[in-house]
Amino acid sequence: MQTQLTLLPPPTNQKAKILLALINKPYISEGEDFPRMNGFRMRLSELRELLAEKQVTIHKIKYEFTSEFGESGWMYRHFLLGCDIEKCRELYQYLNS
Secondary structure (H helix, E strand, C coil): CCCCCCCCCCCCCHHHHHHHHHHHCCCECHHHHCCCCCCHHHHHHHHHHHHHCCCCCCEEEEEEEECCCCCEEEEEEEECCHHHHHHHHHHHHHHCC
């Protein structure tokens, strides 16, 4: 059975913006996707709490890298499992209303 995806409207707040990125991308990170967003980690924490009520977990993996100048660093990349996307779309509609 194939489900038809409807386009989601543009986000109207930071939580919705982060959730939309989680829905549309394989993973997101503060440094790569939201480098200028103050409060990214707080909004992500709030999303974790809201999604926990729907039994959805935002997973994370530690990503290590080397900069163009040879400096090593790391960041977390956050992602959803594919089976949770529909629940996240419902929450997005709620947050964005």
